[in-house]
Amino acid sequence: MSAREEILGKIHAQSEINHPGDFKGASEDFDFNASLEVVGARVLTAEELEIQFPERRRYEKILDGLSLAEVEVLEIDGEFGVAENGAIWLTEEALPHRVAPFICQHLVINVSKIVPNMHAAYAELNKPNSSFGLFLAGPSKTADIEQSLVIGAHGARSLTVVIRA
Amino acid sequence: MRVALFVPCYIDQFYPQVAVASLELLEKLGCEVIVPTDQTCCGQPMANSGFASSTEGCDTNFTHNFAGFDYIVGPSGSCVLHLKEHHPSEKIRNSVYEICEFLTDVLKVSSLTANFPHRIGLHQSCHAQRGLRLSSMSERNEKPFSKLEELLGLVEGVEILKPERADECCGFGGTFCVTEEAVSVKMGQDRIKEHDVNAVEYIVGADTSCLMHMEGILRRQGSNIQVKHIVEILNHD
């Protein structure tokens, strides 16, 4: 008997317990900008971005993620932001490579659509799925050393968001 | 109202004043109080130690003593919780009350003649709070409520001080107090430190087990803080 058969053989369906369905009554009054600040992201206008990050670069689709290892400032486009927690949904289609938002030193994301909370977010992205996507909320961080918050662990050291009309 | 007084075993043996205060208070409030004299224990010490399978004799004795009562009232949150959750008789489970919840929910007490002009540190015993829901808990997102404070509010002169961690466990935990002695005592010392900071005269709660544990530490420390069961305060003239 394979492990699969053995494992499935030990699991017996239990009494009727229904899925509770979609969650109702979630809060919607969140401020995307405030949430961005909480997660350590910075908001700039398009004009400020030009001044702060003139060296930023976009990249075409590439096959070898390692070729992005020296990128200082990467600019990409997010699908939408989530006001509740400052997260931005990124899809593989919008990235030069899956590793891009992690391997660069500094990240700039343009976003134009904002949804209130995670329930709305999943409603938004429940279209034909990307083969990879992520919610990205702020720069990489850790508090593993005596609970001291350090910004810039393994992923990008900073996140700058531009909210485009 | 006909009420049977449940006297927890360790209160019977070591803190009889708590049962005396319970009896007197219930009578003051117009209850006819019967005290079954062959009662022993609720069975919790064995059950919590993993020997619930050995409590049959104890449970039978309890049923025997308290048969026919609609209200069985006792001054112990943890004992009452144990009975409500584990006693084999449905009638017993449905008839047992911790004394504070009996006063607020059944007798609906709205005034007391008690007088106790002292600073008291409020101790939330875990089983009374999280099990019997005598007060709201800090873990949940819920509107604050407290049957203990409601009752203490009826006592003249009482000043209630709360420790910084309002509902952290004191560390008694039944046989835990000796099987994990180091952690138990550390937890108790930490609770006491927070009451000390508030310069209270008494630590007060609804479970004498917690108070007994903290009192043991206080006496060893040479502290002047004393402990009292809440019913002793509610009954204090």
Place this chain on the structure above:
Amino acid sequence: MISHAEASEKFIADAERTDWHDETLWFVREKRDKASKVLPEWEALREHASQIKDHTLANLGSYLQAFEAKAQANGIKVHWAKDAAEHNEIVHQIIADQGAKILVKSKSMLTEECHLNDYLANKGIEVVDTDLGERIVQFRNEAPSHIVLPAIHLKKEDVGETFHQHLGTPKGNKDPQFLTEAARQHLRGHFLASEVAITGVNFAIAETGEFVVCTNEGNADMGAHLAQVHIACMGIEKIIPKREDLAVFLRLLARSASGQLITTYSSHFHKPREGQEMHIVLLDNGRTRQLADPKYKNSLKCIRCAACFNTCPVYRRSGGHSYHQPVAGPIGSILAPNIDKKANADLPFASTLCGSCSNVCPVKINIHEQLWFWRQDLMAAGLAPVGKTIGMKLMALTLAHPAIYRIGGSLLRRFAPLLNSRLNPWYKQREMPETPKESFQEWYKKR
């Protein structure tokens, strides 16, 4: 193996360090409280999450099969492992096929449960743990002491010393920023060179065949997206039915774990990267046994947030290592006995049953009740310490017979002064209660 009680006593002997450990974790609990109080729907979310998990566990077989079918259709290779040994063999085979001798791994408590690192080391394969906390304890040859904050038992001086030894950072430097930067550079080298990456799985979606990995550091992604082979290890209980369900869990997870709104990265792996091999290993290792027991099946709802650790007054004052197996704290104490009753018989007793854990649990696991049930099962299995069973039988006899109880009580009070001895564990740091002249019943008789 040293029991929780013995280990805790040693831990507490350093009272100052215990206070520091306790305060640090209490602070995390407070952050969780702040975050939860912001959402009026918090308790409703917990209930919803609990119901989703209940439903999933009641239909686990069909959801696992649905997940497998979808994942395979998306090009992910699905493996099944009945126990830790089989899991390690499968993972090793995949690595050996690739020919890798060193690889990166992000946080996976499951791989701790299986002792994967040691297994692979014995096969000549080095695993580099890339979560900062895990890398620190790996350098120190210690187990993680907390499932979310692996190095919470260490002070920055300790980390500074460890990095000085292993990374050549200046002696005495204990600045977290500086040390984290050193770790970043060191681990970046490994990410860029690694052909194989192992990650855990936070959630696997039956509807779509995808899985989600949540980190703050970005280490799981730095490993997986550059590796030729990505191996994701997951317990069969990590399945959830639909994508929309993720909204509920992602809203609860980070808030419960640390008070954060969401982890920095919540990566949804749906298909392998072009040209990459993606594997997922589904592990049982006793989970089906836990599932079949109505008393304990709820423990499988766990989403590994560690809120129960942070609130537990015992954990905070004894430290994760006192629990002598990979998952410490309250949840560990109800999972571990299922894996090895004898070795973990002490854990369900390392608790006052205060109930705080059950009330911070985002999926409403009745942890304190399961601790009580385990006590019954372990004693019934004959695992009581010597003398305890006899003591309990005596107590049962006494409490069943009023006359014996009364005699016993008055004897106890008469000879109580004898208990004022160092042989009495109560008396070590506490005075015994005063002995009243008469019991309540004796007083009442005369009334």
